[in-house]
Amino acid sequence: MPDNPNETCPCGSGKTYEACCRRYLQKGLQAPTAEALLRSRYTAYVRGDLDYLVDTDFHEVDKEATEAWMRSTRFYKLEILKIYKGKPLDRKGRIEFKAYFTENGEKRVHHELSDFEKHKGRWYYSGGLAAE
Numbered sequence: 558m559p560d561n562p563n564e565t566c567p568c569g570s571g572k573t574y575e576a577c578c579r580r581y582l583q584k585g586l587q588a589p590t591a592e593a594l595l596r597s598r599y600t601a602y603v604r605g606d607l608d609y610l611v612d613t614d615f616h617e618v619d620k621e622a623t624e625a626w627m628r629s630t631r632f633y634k635l636e637i638l639k640i641y642k643g644k645p646l647d648r649k650g651r652i653e654f655k656a657y658f659t660e661n662g663e664k665r666v667h668h669e670l671s672d673f674e675k676h677k678g679r680w681y682y683s684g685g686l687a688a689e
């Protein structure tokens with residue numbers, strides 16, 4: 558994907574990419590909240606940035622499987638439904654969201670309750686439960 562800092566951020570925040578997720582994906586800044594991390598991880602899916610997903614996952618990522626899945630999917634909308642904690646002074650956070658994507662051309666929705674934990678001042682994705 559071309560790197561245009563003035564494009565609207567894929568995460569749906571309404572900000573430009575430059576003012577939103579780019580600083581976490583490309584400038585090495587730490588997401589200050591669980592929400593910022595979730596948004597930037599979503600943007601990493603949109604942009605095919607596997608390294609960022611690996612770096613921000615508390616657990617080991619199956620890179621090959623993730624990469625193959627990213628190749629067959631195209632994310633087009635993130636909807637954040639509920640945010641529990643995950644603020645700069647919290648150590649844990651949980652976010653309910655829906656991510657809309659096409660997989661091999663078919664429209665799908667991923668609805669998840671994601672957990673985030675902060676370790677040594679950095680937020681990590683620590684797991685998720687599929688929600689209905």
Ligand SMILES: [Zn+2]
Nearest residue numbers: 566568577578
């Ligand atoms: Zn963003």
